[in-house]
Amino acid sequence: MPFLSLEKQEDYRRRYAEEHPGWQPASHVYRNRVAAHLGPSVRVLDLGCGRGGVVEELHGRAGRVVGVDPDRASLAEHRLACLPRAAGRAEALPFPDRSFDLVCCSWVLEHLPDPERALREVARVLAPGGHFVFLTPNVRHPLLALNRWLRWTRGRAVQWLYGRAEADTFPALYRANTIPRLTSLLRSAGLEPVALIPVGDPTYLAFNEALYRLSAWVERWVPPSARVHLVGEATVA
Secondary structure, eight states: OOSSOHHHHHHHHHHHHHHSTTOOOHHHHHHHHHHTTOOTTOEEEEETOTTOOHHHHHGGGSSEEEEEESOHHHHHTOSOTTOOEEEOBTTBOSSOTTOEEEEEEESOGGGOSOHHHHHHHHHHHEEEEEEEEEEEEOTTSTHHHHHHHHHHTTTHHHHHHHOOOGGGOOOOOOSSOSHHHHHHHHHHTTEEEEEEEEEOOGGGGOSSHHHHHHHHHHHTTSOGGGOSEEEEEEEEO
16 A cells, blocks of 8 residues: 555645645646647647556547557557557657647656757657647756655655556656756757746645645745746747
8 A cells, every 4th residue: 555645645736726726736737738739630749658648638639649658568558549659769759750730748858868869859740830748857856856766766665655556667867857958958959948837746745644734835935946847838949
């Protein structure tokens, strides 16, 4: 039994949203920015689609959605059976130039060994006027120090604390995970940043009521640029 199951964490998120009107989890901010670009003729690439994600909810609002991921087991187990999907790495996308109007990815950039090369691939497959929307951790948040320790345990602590299967934990390199670094990498790849939004979330250490209250108090003092998540959007320059 995990110390903090996803269900319990979501309960704390709902409570935090009630206590802080206007706050949304980063996943909601990300979903809304993706949804804003959908339409009946929009071609979408879900980069690092895994077993599912935002496209499960939104795929009916796009013209065509394709998923790509290097993990073949995740592709085979994708929850959206009708989703066309391909095995491939972000650094070498198996698609022609200008194939998509929107590329979205969540929890991917932090794992990439060569994020600049991957972002150049994103720019290559985007059509003129296309958008890239992403969600990734912010390495400036203190929680990332804990995550580095969890990485040292090779996934066992993550499974124990959060109930996440070891097969679903991947090494995090954090080579594109600050606002200045992302801005530089995006522009170098030919993408112009439209928004880089830091989003706080005190629920990762909310293992009990006292820790939730402490985490929520600490969240008040975390500088905006160091909030735990980054939701970003860029267009083809």
